[in-house]
Amino acid sequence: MKILLVEDDAVSLKLVSTVLEKEDYEIIIAKTGKDALGLLKTDTDIEIIVSDIMMPEMDGFKLLNYVKSSPKLMRMPVILTTAMNDKSTVIKSIEMGAAGFVTKPIDQKALLAQVKKAVESIPGSILVVDDEDLIRNVLSRIITRAGFKTTLVSNGDDALSALEKQKISVVLSDMKMPGMSGLELLEKVKEKFPKIPVLVMSGNQSEFNKNNLISAGADGYIEKPFNNTDIILKLRSLIK
Amino acid sequence: MSFDYQKAMSVVENDKDLFNELFQIFLEDKDNTFSQIESALQENKSEIVERSAHSLKGALSNLGATTAVESAYTLEKLAHSNDALSIKAAFDELKNQINNFIEKVKESEDLK
Numbered sequence: 001m002k003i004l005l006v007e008d009d010a011v012s013l014k015l016v017s018t019v020l021e022k023e024d025y026e027i028i029i030a031k032t033g034k035d036a037l038g039l040l041k042t043d044t045d046i047e048i049i050v051s052d053i054m055m056p057e058m059d060g061f062k063l064l065n066y067v068k069s070s071p072k073l074m075r076m077p078v079i080l081t082t083a084m085n086d087k088s089t090v091i092k093s094i095e096m097g098a099a100g101f102v103t104k105p106i107d108q109k110a111l112l113a114q115v116k117k118a119v120e121s122i123p124g125s126i127l128v129v130d131d132e133d134l135i136r137n138v139l140s141r142i143i144t145r146a147g148f149k150t151t152l153v154s155n156g157d158d159a160l161s162a163l164e165k166q167k168i169s170v171v172l173s174d175m176k177m178p179g180m181s182g183l184e185l186l187e188k189v190k191e192k193f194p195k196i197p198v199l200v201m202s203g204n205q206s207e208f209n210k211n212n213l214i215s216a217g218a219d220g221y222i223e224k225p226f227n228n229t230d231i232i233l234k235l236r237s238l239i240k
Numbered sequence: 241m242s243f244d245y246q247k248a249m250s251v252v253e254n255d256k257d258l259f260n261e262l263f264q265i266f267l268e269d270k271d272n273t274f275s276q277i278e279s280a281l282q283e284n285k286s287e288i289v290e291r292s293a294h295s296l297k298g299a300l301s302n303l304g305a306t307t308a309v310e311s312a313y314t315l316e317k318l319a320h321s322n323d324a325l326s327i328k329a330a331f332d333e334l335k336n337q338i339n340n341f342i343e344k345v346k347e348s349e350d351l352k
Contacts, residue, residue, distance in 0.1 A: 010269045011262050011299035015251070018258060054294045083298035105251045105301040 001119060002026040002043075006036045006051035006063065007081070012104060016050065016081070019108045020115065033058025037066065040073060048099075048118050050111075053082040053089065061096060068097045072147045077118035081106070123239050124167030125151040129159040129185065130174040130201075139172065139231070146232045148239070156180025156188070163193055169239050172222075172231075175202035175209075183209075183216060190217040197238045201226060241306045242337070243344035245351075248304025256351060259303070263345055266299055270338065277331060289327060290319035293334070300341070308337035 003025050007013040017027045028043060030036035034057045040046060049067065053060035060080050067073045077099035082089060093101050099121060100114030126148050128139045136152045143150050151166065153159050155177060162168065171189055175182035186198050200213055203224035213221060220234045252258040273292050280288035297312035311334040318326045345351065 009295045009299045010265045011302055014262055014265050015258075015302050052298070054291055056288075056291060083294060083301060104298040105247070105304075108251075108253055 001047055002028060002045045003115070004028050004030060004036060004039060004043075004046045004049045004051075006030045006033060006049065006055070006060070008032060008052060008055045012052065012081070012106065015106055016111065019106070019111060020050075023112060023115075025115070032056055033060065033063040036063055040067070047076065047122055048115065049076060049078045050102075050115070051078060051080055053080050053093075061092070064093070064096050064098055070147075072145070075123055075147055077121055079111075079114050079118060081111075123148065124169040125149040126235060127151050127153065127159060127162055127168045127171045127173075129153050129156065129171065129177070129182070131155060131177045132174075135174070142228045142231060143172075143235065146235070148235060156182075156185035159185055160188060160192070163189065163196070168193075168196055170219075170235055171196060171198040172235075173198060173200055175200055183212060186213065186216045186218055199231075199234055199238070242308070242340040243348065244304040244306045245348060246304075247306065251302050251304065260351065262303060266303060267342070269299070270296075274335065281328065281331065284324070286319045286322045286324075286327065289331075290316050293319060296334070296338075300338070303341075303345075305338070305341040308334065308341045311337040 003020055005013065005017055005027050007016065008031050013029065017029065020027055028039060028046065030039055033055050036051065051060040051063055064078045064080065067076055067078055079100035079102060080093045080098045081102045081104065083104040090101050099118045102111050102114060126143050128136055128150055130136050131154050140150045140152055151162050151168065153162055156179060159171065159173065173182045173185055182200055186200060189196060189198050197219035199220040199222055200218050201222040201224055210221065219238060222231060222234065248259055273296060277289055277292050293312050293316035297309055297316060300308045300312055315327065315330040315334050318330050
């Protein structure tokens with residue numbers, strides 16, 4: 001788990017990075033909001049931001065605003081730190097969408113609790129299951145552009161093992177695949193991971209099959225050839 | 241209190257080595273911050289004074305420098321209202337309090 005730490009004061013920087021590294025978080029440092037933006041553009045492994053508020057050039061509020069208004073970054077939790085402790089700053093942070101707020105002197109336990117909560121709030125991957133390379137790649141591009149992570153697999157068995165191993169928010173599965181069919185996969189996912197929504201995609205489904213999908217617990221149906229907007233809107237409605 | 245040992249230890253959760261490391265960083269950094277404030281005073285850039293004072297306040301609060309934190313806060317507030325005459329005096333007071341803090345840390349038996 002990689003955290004972008006934005007802090008212009010060297011003492012606070014050392015303290016916060018030491019506390020987070022002790023808990024095995026990977027830290028990348030920016031000393032100004034502007035540097036932070038540069039890193040956010042180039043380093044796609046960053047999952048959380050811990051940022052000071054008062055900094056030269058671009059302050060923590062502006063950074064938070066940038067993150068929350070970028071479709072790609074808007075789900076990234078931002079925890080703000082500050083030596084201010086007036087109520088209005090805390091309220092402003094929360095209203096602007098900060099995931100947490102830590103005042104200086106830094107309370108290690110409070111900081112770690114907020115980071116842990118932020119980690120839990122990060123959506124998992126969208127698991128794309130399709131036997132066709134081209135479709136997987138197109139879907140991956142559409143979905144990552146909307147700010148979600150993707151995990152790509154070509155069959156039902158690999159899908160089930162991905163579900164065992166990592167945090168998955170939604171399964172997006174083709175119906176017609178060699179080996180395990182989409183319907184079988186749907187049934188297995190609903191049995192083993194009942195909380196994970198499944199969207200199924202297919203062309204030319206008869207009414208009979210659509211009814212089967214509904215009784216098997218599908219959370220949505222995407223007609224092929226698919227419409228990009230339709231996929232993103234359905235994913236968004238499933239990931240709150 | 242120039243140096244509140246208990247407070248400092250609660251921040252680092254009794255890790256004296258970490259405290260010493262933070263203190264060294266502070267010592268290395270402070271002259272730079274002081275000269276930033278000094279040139280900002282000459283150029284009448286009170287927003288830089290405000291930000292530097294704020295940054296010092298954060299650093300000092302993590303080190304248990306209670307009185308110096310207050311002085312940094314005073315300077316920050318005066319810089320915010322751009323009160324040129326009092327800013328200079330407040331900066332001198334902050335430097336004094338920081339020196340007191342540094343002395344107290346260096347004298348501290350608990351840290352040895």
